[in-house]
Amino acid sequence: MKAVLCTRLGGPDDLVLADLPDPVAGAGEAVVSIKAVGLNFYDTLIIAGKYQTKPPLPFSPGGEFAGVIDSVGAGVTAFAPGDRVLGYTGFGAARQCAAVPVDKLVRLAADLDLDRAAGLNITYGTTYHALRDRAALKSGETLAVLGASGGVGLAAVELGKQMGARVIACASSDDKLAFARAHGAHEGVNYAKEDLKDALNRLGGEHGIDVIYDPVGGPLSEAALRTIAWQGRFLVVGFASGEIPRLPLNLMLLKGCDVRGVNWGAFVRQNPTDYRAGLDQLTRWCAQGKLSCHIHAVYPLAEIAAALKALTNRTAMGKVIVRP
Numbered sequence: 001m002k003a004v005l006c007t008r009l010g011g012p013d014d015l016v017l018a019d020l021p022d023p024v025a026g027a028g029e030a031v032v033s034i035k036a037v038g039l040n041f042y043d044t045l046i047i048a049g050k051y052q053t054k055p056p057l058p059f060s061p062g063g064e065f066a067g068v069i070d071s072v073g074a075g076v077t078a079f080a081p082g083d084r085v086l087g088y089t090g091f092g093a094a095r096q097c098a099a100v101p102v103d104k105l106v107r108l109a110a111d112l113d114l115d116r117a118a119g120l121n122i123t124y125g126t127t128y129h130a131l132r133d134r135a136a137l138k139s140g141e142t143l144a145v146l147g148a149s150g151g152v153g154l155a156a157v158e159l160g161k162q163m164g165a166r167v168i169a170c171a172s173s174d175d176k177l178a179f180a181r182a183h184g185a186h187e188g189v190n191y192a193k194e195d196l197k198d199a200l201n202r203l204g205g206e207h208g209i210d211v212i213y214d215p216v217g218g219p220l221s222e223a224a225l226r227t228i229a230w231q232g233r234f235l236v237v238g239f240a241s242g243e244i245p246r247l248p249l250n251l252m253l254l255k256g257c258d259v260r261g262v263n264w265g266a267f268v269r270q271n272p273t274d275y276r277a278g279l280d281q282l283t284r285w286c287a288q289g290k291l292s293c294h295i296h297a298v299y300p301l302a303e304i305a306a307a308l309k310a311l312t313n314r315t316a317m318g319k320v321i322v323r324p
């Protein structure tokens with residue numbers, strides 16, 4: 001089978017396409033024929049050795065996937081060959097087949113194509129956890145989403161709208177804002193052209209912004225936090241800008257607001273039952289057309305470098321998928 005391997009830390013062009021022996025399912029495992037892999041911004045970090053998870057070399061990038069079970073190992077009764085599944089393994093999916101512990105797999109009950117299923121787990125899972133469990137977003141509240149056309153950003157626009165919020169998309173181009181509006185955002189702020197604080201103050205009015213969803217970091221974080229409502233919630237999701245901001249504590253005092261961390265990987269480990277129930281809900285909504293799981297582009301396995309560059313050069317809108 002073909003596998004993309006990170007044999008030395010570096011950029012997308014340092015990855016190699018290799019031939020490996022077909023895997024065999026051990027006890028408690030299933031061999032999955034991987035049909036689609038969802039790429040995430042953190043894949044660009046993990047291959048550079050800049051992510052909190054540092055797998056031993058060589059490893060395959062790609063933390064989420066959808067596929068079909070080929071065979072199962074001893075003791076596995078919950079899955080059978082032919083089952084359509086999606087999975088979250090953190091890394092290791094950019095290959096044609098993988099032996100996966102079955103507790104990392106969820107049967108794909110809904111009638112959903114495997115490309116969209118592959119890109120749903122991390123982005124929508126993170127965002128559902130963030131808006132529901134961390135922010136307790138309520139219908140009628142105002143939600144500002146930074147990086148609103150990216151993977152998790154688009155998920156926040158769509159889930160925020162579905163939860164009844166007024167959604168303000170914030171992004172770096174008018175095309176990205178038009179895309180976010182087409183997916184449910186009510187208003188848009190182009191932070192490459194307009195000062196983010198001024199724009200959110202204008203749109204938030206005297207009340208301010210109830211919930212801020214921030215996967216970007218850098219100077220935009222403080223600019224957005226300064227517009228938050230009394231008892232608002234600021235969600236720390238990620239730092240795609242490459243800069244982890246430092247926020248002045250006087251703002252939390254003055255606004256009586258909360259800065260709340262979102263750590264989806266830890267949530268999955270701590271609350272596996274909630275994770276699975278949430279994923280079932282998200283796949284059903286996606287199959288019913290309530291969530292788009294919009295795919296920016298699908299790349300063959302051999303072109304994974306180009307796929308990762310669509311994330312680093314900020315051109316991707318929605319999910320980037322690799323099809324082994």
Ligand SMILES: NC(=O)c1ccc[n+]([C@@H]2O[C@H](COP(=O)([O-])OP(=O)(O)OC[C@H]3O[C@@H](n4cnc5c(N)ncnc54)[C@H](OP(=O)(O)O)[C@@H]3O)[C@@H](O)[C@H]2O)c1
Binds near residue numbers: 147172265
């Ligand atoms: N906390 C968690 O559990 C969790 C889970 C999933 C993801 N994350 C994090 O969330 C962030 C976004 O992940 P993603 O997979 O959604 O990424 P993505 O699809 O690449 O989207 C990132 C967005 O960030 C903005 N951005 C600003 N500066 C950028 C830069 N220098 N390079 C790339 N993008 C830049 C871009 O929007 P504009 O061009 O409009 O600014 C882009 O659309 C990452 O930091 C990731 O690690 C965290």
